[in-house]
Amino acid sequence: MSVDNDQPLLKVSGVSKFYGRRPGCLDVSFSVYPGEVLAIVGESGSGKTTLLNCISTRLAPTTGTVEYRMRDGRRGDLYRMSEAERRVLMRTDWGFVHQNPADGLRMTVSAGANVGERLMAIGERHYGNIRETAAGWLERVEIPDDRIDDQPRAFSGGMRQRLQIARNLVTSPRLVFMDEPTGGLDVSVQARLLDLVRGLVNDLGLAAIVVTHDLAVARLLSHRMMVMKEGRVIEQGLTDRVLDDPREPYTQLLVSSILQV
Ligand SMILES: Nc1ncnc2c1ncn2[C@@H]1O[C@H](COP(=O)(O)OP(=O)(O)OP(=O)(O)O)[C@@H](O)[C@H]1O
Secondary structure (H helix, E strand, O other): OOOOOOOOOEEEEEEEEEEOOEEEEEEEEEEEOOOOEEEEEEOOOOOHHHHHHHHOOOOOOOEEEEEEEOOOOOEEEOOOOOHHHHHHHHHHOEEEEOOOHHHOOOOOOOHHHHHHHHHHHOOOOOHHHHHHHHHHHHHHOOOOHHHOOOOHHHOOHHHHHHHHHHHHHOOOOOEEEEEOOOOOOOHHHHHHHHHHHHHHHHHHOOEEEEEEOOHHHHHHHOOEEEEEEOOEEEEEEEHHHHHHOOOOHHHHHHHHHHHHO
16 A cells, blocks of 8 residues: 555545536546545436546546546646646546446457457566466456457447456456446346445456436445535435435435335
8 A cells, every 4th residue: 555545546626527517527526545536426317427528638627627646646737738648547446347348348349359458558578477467357347268269249238347347347447437337237247346346446456436316326336425416416425324324405315216216
């Protein structure tokens, strides 16, 4: 563990994003610490995706700042660093797990190459090592070793998502963004994937930001959660506290309506 784990990894201050005059998210501030999993929950249209995009350099906020603490301890404002610096960050320090695995995988190269490619991007050159590490990761995400040369388009939805996770984690990122990681999957497949993700996040001591409309996902994966409504964060706190003892009437409604389903 690094000595300054009491410093936030990501510090979001006063972030708003407007699409023309329509607000996507409004005045959002929070921090994420090393090893912490934060869930962002809310109904459709509440601003979760907009916020996720703003804090992961995919969409410049209209106002506000997003600071990231690099491995060397320096803090950088994501929207003031150069494009090249941002790209290095994405390759080395971050992962992004998309809801649709096709958005995060190369569907026409083999499973092994999907994982190996990320290692090559951080400078690994030895073919034998790359293949061995890729095989190890496929095993870790429960993809049989005789599928290493298959393309992900021949995989089931659950396998694709597990492959996307391996591709993201192989470089030992410090922060992983996940956008509805179990979104398109059957309930039984979701449960298994959530277990797997929870185990990996714990073992690797990863920090993660998980966007989900599913409170069960937030409950299983996150330490802390933020509830969004109409672009604003209306409640945040430890996940168990927010779900067991919601303070805001809107959160109470969200929790009770989910529980009744
Ligand atoms: N590209 C865009 N152009 C204009 N308005 C947008 C755009 N993207 C999002 N919005 C608006 O911003 C608000 C927040 O949308 P956002 O997609 O961030 O919500 P969400 O909580 O992620 O919803 P969902 O769960 O359905 O993806 C909505 O009012 C939406 O209509």
